[in-house]
Amino acid sequence: MQRRKDGTFGEIIEDWKWIFGYSAHYKWAIVLYTLLGIFSTTMGLVSSVASKYVIDIITGYQYEKLGLMIALMVGSAAFSLVFRSLISRLNARISIRINQEIEADIFTKIIESDWMEIGKYEAGDILHRFRGDIGTVSTNAVSWVPNIVIALYNFLATFLVIWHYSKIMAMLSFLSAPVMLLMSKFLIRKQREYKRKREEMASKMMGFEVETFYNMDTIKSFGITDLYTRKLHAWQEKYKKILLEHNMFTIRTNVFMNVLGSAVQYIAFGYCLWLLWTHQITYGTMTLFLTQRSRLAAAFESVVGIVPTFLNSSVSANRIRELAELPKEKHTEEKGEAGDSYEVVMENVEFSYAGQKEVIKNSSIHVKPGEIIALIGPSGEGKTTMLRLILGLVHPDQGTLYLKASDGRKIECGIDSRYLFSYVPQGNTMLSGTIAENMRMAKEEATDEEIVEALKTACAWEFAEALPMGINSSVREKGRGLSEGQAQRVAIARALLRDAPIVLLDEATSALDVTTERKVLENIMQKDPNKTVIVTTHRPTVLNLCSRIYRVMDNQVKELSAEESEKMVMDF
Numbered sequence: 032m033q034r035r036k037d038g039t040f041g042e043i044i045e046d047w048k049w050i051f052g053y054s055a056h057y058k059w060a061i062v063l064y065t066l067l068g069i070f071s072t073t074m075g076l077v078s079s080v081a082s083k084y085v086i087d088i089i090t091g092y093q094y095e096k097l098g099l100m101i102a103l104m105v106g107s108a109a110f111s112l113v114f115r116s117l118i119s120r121l122n123a124r125i126s127i128r129i130n131q132e133i134e135a136d137i138f139t140k141i142i143e144s145d146w147m148e149i150g151k152y153e154a155g156d157i158l159h160r161f162r163g164d165i166g167t168v169s170t171n172a173v174s175w176v177p178n179i180v181i182a183l184y185n186f187l188a189t190f191l192v193i194w195h196y197s198k199i200m201a202m203l204s205f206l207s208a209p210v211m212l213l214m215s216k217f218l219i220r221k222q223r224e225y226k227r228k229r230e231e232m233a234s235k236m237m238g239f240e241v242e243t244f245y246n247m248d249t250i251k252s253f254g255i256t257d258l259y260t261r262k263l264h265a266w267q268e269k270y271k272k273i274l275l276e277h278n279m280f281t282i283r284t285n286v287f288m289n290v291l292g293s294a295v296q297y298i299a300f301g302y303c304l305w306l307l308w309t310h311q312i313t314y315g316t317m318t319l320f321l322t323q324r325s326r327l328a329a330a331f332e333s334v335v336g337i338v339p340t341f342l343n344s345s346v347s348a349n350r351i352r353e354l355a356e357l358p359k360e361k362h363t364e365e366k367g368e369a370g371d372s373y374e375v376v377m378e379n380v381e382f383s384y385a386g387q388k389e390v391i392k393n394s395s396i397h398v399k400p401g402e403i404i405a406l407i408g409p410s411g412e413g414k415t416t417m418l419r420l421i422l423g424l425v426h427p428d429q430g431t432l433y434l435k436a437s438d439g440r441k442i443e444c445g446i447d448s449r450y451l452f453s454y455v456p457q458g459n460t461m462l463s464g465t466i467a468e469n470m471r472m473a474k475e476e477a478t479d480e481e482i483v484e485a486l487k488t489a490c491a492w493e494f495a496e497a498l499p500m501g502i503n504s505s506v507r508e509k510g511r512g513l514s515e516g517q518a519q520r521v522a523i524a525r526a527l528l529r530d531a532p533i534v535l536l537d538e539a540t541s542a543l544d545v546t547t548e549r550k551v552l553e554n555i556m557q558k559d560p561n562k563t564v565i566v567t568t569h570r571p572t573v574l575n576l577c578s579r580i581y582r583v584m585d586n587q588v589k590e591l592s593a594e595e596s597e598k599m600v601m602d603f
Contacts, residue, residue: 046348047341053133054172057125061177064121068181071114076188078107079322086315122174130169137161137355144357146424147385152354155238160354163233164347171344179337189326192319197312200320203299218284225277226346232273236266360423360446372400372561373434373442373451373532375421377588380430382420390416394430394588396581400437400532403556403564405574408583414567415457417583418535421565423448434533453526455539461510461518466495467502469521473529481528488554489524490547491517515542523551527558536566540573552576 054061081104088100141149141157149157194201243250243259250259303320306312312320375398382391390413398404406414419425420432423445434442434451442448453473461469470482482502486492494517498504510518519542526534534555540548552573555564566573574580580591 042349043342043345046345046352049352050168050172050344050348053129056132057129057173060121060125061173064118064125064173065177065180067114067118067121068177069184071111071118072181072185072188074107074111074114076192078104078111079319079326080192081107083315083319086318087313090314125173126169129172130165133165133169133351134161137165137351140355140357140359143359144354145360146419148357153234153238153242155236155241156234157354158241159230159234159237160350164230164350167347168344168351171340175337175341175344178340182337185326189323193323196316197306197320200299200302203295203302221280223342223346225273225280226343228273229277230346230350232270236270239263239266363443363445363447366442366447368436371532372437373563374399375533375563375565376435377420377432378430380420380427380432382416382425382427384425389586391420391588392586396588396590398563398565400561400563402578403552403566403576405577405580406565406567406583406588407569407574407580412583413586413588414583415537417588418454418537418565418567420444421535422452422454451531452533452535453529453531454535455522455526455537457537457539459509459515459518460522461506461508461513463506463508465500465503465505466498466521469506470502470525470528473525477528485524485528486521488527488551488558489520490551490554491520491524495521516544516547519543520547520551527555530559532561533563534565536564536568538567540566540568548573549576
């Protein structure tokens with residue numbers, strides 16, 4: 032009742048409803064799994080009872096039915112083994128399928144989630160949830176219900192077998208059950224608590240590791256590899272402390288359970304000896320009592336042991352649901368045509384990241400097809416945020432931001448307008464693979480000829496052609512194998528291959544020499560004079576080519592006059 036009052040019980044139920052949403056697709060396989068388990072358990076019991084009669088036959092020197100009993104004992108054990116193997120195989124196949132189904136579903140939900148919301152989670156945390164927690168859920172999604180049904184059946188069937196031969200022995204075998212049931216509330220709370228602590232710490236560790244490996248160049252260049260090794264040891268110590276606390280809790284629990292189980296076992300053993308001494312049972316019956324008492328204790332522990340599995344899956348499901356239930360990006364009704372031309376219009380926009388000071392306030396821009404406009408200003412003043420607003424990754428708190436088609440239609444900036452953009456972000460955005468594979472990120476069906484043409488426009492073909500395998504030459508993660516300027520030109524070529532009506536370049540030519548930079552921008556406009564181009568830059572060569580210049584400073588975006596623009600170019 033307390034779990035229901037504080038919401039924990041309801042939370043666990045909701046988590047398992049979510050899990051069953053996936054496992055319900057395999058209900059007939061789960062039914063088969065359960066039936067096989069019940070049959071395997073039954074065969075095990077038949078084998079145990081048959082072994083009792085084999086012992087009685089041998090100790091009584093009555094050999095008439097010995098062959099039949101041995102055959103029954105061996106056959107039952109063999110059937111039990113076969114069916115346990117079938118259960119294992121069936122569980123593996125379905126668990127893999129559910130794992131892949133959940134991964135595909137969660138992967139889609141993550142990449143479709145709101146940019147601001149998913150940004151609250153570190154990459155390592157997301158990766159750990161995606162791999163570790165989904166693995167826990169998928170492993171138990173199929174087996175949990177069959178396991179509890181099979182465990183309960185095993186417990187009841189074993190109890191009834193003992194009851195058939197001795198009601199007192201059956202009750203003695205059940206002595207530890209009340210104590211274990213009384214402890215279940217405490218065990219449930221502690222197991223759930225330790226599971227959550229372990230997973231949260233594992234997520235933090237993975238976040239540290241991912242960040243370290245991704246920024247290896249920076250760490251090496253500062254000569255701080257020892258510092259990061261010490262940081263890893265610090266994380267390991269924290270994780271070790273949690274694991275050892277859980278281990279000590281498990282040891283104490285197991286010691287208590289084993290002492291309790293041993294006490295019950297000795298009582299049962301003593302009672303069996305007394306029955307044998309007074310000739311109330313045969314030696315075979317005593318053997319059956321002792322083996323089945325142990326089996327009954329194991330069956331009851333199995334039933335209770337399902338609780339930690341149940342809770343572990345609940346915790347993992349809860350962590351996955353946090354990602355799955357993140358708000359999605361909102362779709363808009365109005366959509367544009369890729370072959371059309373568009374104006375970018377921002378009117379009196381204000382924006383701030385959640386819980387932070389205002390980044391953009393009372394700002395407006397207007398970019399027409401055929402124009403290149405520049406966004407300039409000090410670092411950290413909001414130039415990249417402006418591009419995020421235009422791409423619809425974030426949305427204005429106030430004001431309007433839209434694309435205006437040639438026929439006058441207004442299209443809201445968001446998920447449904449991004450195909451109208453070719454975007455080159457700051458930094459190295461090359462992925463491991465060939466140059467052609469990197470290019471086809473923007474246009475999956477692009478021909479080799481189209482790729483070559485885009486590379487030529489971006490002044491990247493000269494060096495790409497000279498590589499051993501041309502566009503099929505491999506580059507490593509973050510463009511290793513190419514210079515910064517080469518990687519930047521391939522990124523620009525990739526954006527141009529998309530052939531979208533609006534081009535956004537965020538410091539995209541910073542690694543190019545002046546001549547190449549000017550040539551790339553001139554090529555873009557010559558290839559399609561009707562494109563709308565927005566660049567963030569500090570380079571005078573870019574400013575010379577721009578139709579207008581906007582300054583981003585003190586959280587405001589203001590268009591410079593012709594005189595101010597000319598002075599700006601001269602100052603550079």
